[in-house]
Amino acid sequence: MTEPKIKIWKFLKITVSSLLITALALFTAAAIRTLSLDVNVGLQLARWEKSNNISLVIDQHQREELLARFKEAVRIPTVSFSDTESNTTALRQFDSFLRKAFPKVFSSSLVHHELVANYSHLFRVQGSQPKLVPYLLLAHIDVVPAKESDGWEAPPFAAKEIDDFIYGRGTIDDKCSLMGILQALEYLLIRGYAPRRGFYIGLGHDEEARGFNGAMNIVRVMKERGVKLSFILDEGMAVVDGVISGLDGPAALIGISEKGSANVKLSVSMAPGHSSMPPRESSIGILAAAVKRLEDNPMPRLFGYGAERETFEHLAHKFGLPLKFIMSNLWLFSPLLGRVLERKPLTNAFVRTTTAVTMFNAGVKVNIIPSLAEAHVNLRIHSAHSLQEVLDFIQDTVGDERVKIELIDGFDPLPISSSDEQSFGFQIIKKTVLDMFPTLTVAPGICIGNTDSRHFKDLASDIYRFAPVWFKPGDVQRFHGINERISKKNYEELIVFYFNLIQNCDIQKLPEPHTSVHEL
């Protein structure tokens, strides 16, 4: 399978003349604005409070043990099949496994643990300075289904090791984070660490079925207790290495928002009858035409109007010319870049509200005119769009009163979390990443899927979606796909990341920011 990429070289095929005409026209219209070569220079933190962080040294014996624990987690098939069907036996088994795997976490006087909605877990780790606002680390226990016959190189619940990778459903989504967080806490507690800033760990059991039981009940419990959080860190974005072609070196994309979502049902009802006397138009034909109109008329291009703009502005300095120039001046070039990005499904997701027809049902017998035809459309709403605008667009595009349009469920895009130099959560995550991987470029990103963290938006204004899982070309398709895997080294890096992050959160306040220096 080929990796969807921003085809940088296609840029070069865009004729110089059309580029110049566009640029000149817009340049004239916005003559008072200044062209820049780089908008990201100088966004660095200056001096961090001196810390006495414990560093994590893992010996060979511990390495074998931590990998054995991770493999055991992957082997428990905690599958969410649908909103109403999950493997509750596996969820119970996972609970027993966690207690056995992390004895210090479950016995420490600093940690309060409770089960929520039978299978989800909430941990509160007490801080020594109650004035420091706590934070929340989220991960989920459940996984999407997987069948070996779909083309897996190893059985999906065997946690088989191939060439230093562990293969299995949940290795990247999301048992690596779940196990990484608990393993980091276990190691910290063993080393006698007592945090200054308290924190929570939430492990939902039905994220893959939208978190209505797990995450939503954890939120309820926390709200009842009046908890307020400084920030939340959940799954979502990752380190991309070679996925965005033309980008010089790997980048850590920290999700500062996630797209909204809507599930819309389209249906056409007609009187059934004998197939020997068909009407001129059937319910299937009318519905198929409506669906085709939706596919032929994508939602408007909104590239540059949402939080995705920040991603490209932050990454601009790592591209060569002309992209560096284009991305540094999105006020002028975002329509042009949007047209290029929309050509591939992965990058199109950052340009607009996407429309995916996911189910189509009609007919019961070969010789009966079907009375009912139904289709389900799943939309992922761009951060500059609203649920209502999307519904209005569908109504106008379908344009046929015989097609009934029902909103099954939906929500607006999530608020955009802060990512400036005063942003505690963002800067702590960024520092932790850069301490481990100094050559990475760190940029804010948009999560195109949804996470449990969206249910927590009343508890914190800053929610980040990130884990330092390395995605190389071809890896994005492993997410919910076949041959999901993580390298042994990368899993260990996740443990170190959470180990350091928890300690970095103990600082009282962020260092004073640098004055930005912008040079052309």
Ligand SMILES: CCCCCCCC/C=C\CCCCCCCC(=O)N[C@@H](CC(N)=O)C(=O)O
């Ligand atoms: C400019 C190009 C940037 C390319 C970045 C690629 C990074 C891709 C990394 C991961 C893929 C996105 C996965 C997001 C997490 C989605 C979690 C999920 O599947 N959620 C479900 C269920 C739910 N909670 O609603 C969903 O349907 O969204």
Ligand SMILES: [Zn+2]
């Ligand atoms: Zn997930």
Ligand SMILES: [Zn+2]
């Ligand atoms: Zn998932």
